[in-house]
Each structure stands twice: as structure tokens, then as C-alpha cells.
Amino acid sequence: MSTEPPASSWVSPVLVVGDSPIDGRGLFVTSSVEAGEQLVRFGGSLVGDAELRSLIDQAERTGGYVDTIGLAAGRHLVLDETIARFGNHSCAPTASMESLTTLVAKRALVPGYEVTVDYATLSTLPGWSMTCRCGADRCRGTIH
Numbered sequence: 001m002s003t004e005p006p007a008s009s010w011v012s013p014v015l016v017v018g019d020s021p022i023d024g025r026g027l028f029v030t031s032s033v034e035a036g037e038q039l040v041r042f043g044g045s046l047v048g049d050a051e052l053r054s055l056i057d058q059a060e061r062t063g064g065y066v067d068t069i070g071l072a073a074g075r076h077l078v079l080d081e082t083i084a085r086f087g088n089h090s091c092a093p094t095a096s097m098e099s100l101t102t103l104v105a106k107r108a109l110v111p112g113y114e115v116t117v118d119y120a121t122l123s124t125l126p127g128w129s130m131t132c133r134c135g136a137d138r139c140r141g142t143i144h
Helices: 050-062
Strands: 014-019 025-029 038-041 044-047 066-072 075-079 095-097 102-105 114-117
Touching: 025 114, 044 050, 050 075, 102 114
Parallel strands: 095 114
Antiparallel strands: 014 025, 038 102, 044 075, 066 075, 095 102
């Protein structure tokens, strides 16, 4: 069995992109989802810290973005482009990582619920942080 992440992602067909009260666009469920149900299996390319910093710098210069998941210190998965990129952060997320590359519902979700994840659980890049706009009762204000 390979320990390498898949080259491409799988996104549940119950997920769609819509307007989000958190930030711009977000991911929403179109039908009921049970707690523990898989929502996304992330895939992409493996990079180290230096290459990831370079990709982020380039994206900032060009107005782009880089979606990543930290797999371990110095090892990052740069995600392939899917609608999963619209998943917003929340300090009270509706989804969490079941494994290094699998996102599952934390609780039962009904149609229209936004699928969110705590970005702090996804990054291993030293020094990374961002301002939080999730609006959760216990919002931390900064994600790192």
C-alpha cells in the first residue's frame, strides 16, 4: 500500500459552490450528510518548505493562490484545482481531517450547510498565519 497522496482529488457530488457569509464563496451540501461521511479526498503534488514559499510568493505577485495541506514538517501537498478550493475556514468547523488527505463531516449536515474546516489543522509551514473572519462565537481572530 502506497503512503503517497493521490495525484488528483475526489470531491463528493453533494458539494456545490455558493455565496458564503464567511468570505466570498464557499462549499455547501445539497443533501443530508452523516457525521463521518467523506466529503473530499485531496490530491496534488508534494513539495518542501522552500518550494511552497516560492509558490506562495509567486501567487501573491500575480494575484493567484496556492491551496496546500501540511502532511509533516517540511512536506506539503499542493492541491490540484477542484471546487474544494472554495472551502472556508471556521474556528467552529463543520468538517475535519480524518486522515492526512481525507476531509469528513464532523457532524450531520443538512442541505444548505456550509462545509468549513479549521485551517490551523491543515498547515505545517513555519510562520504561516492569516486573519480570521469566520464569525464563530469563539473565533480566535488569527489562524496559525
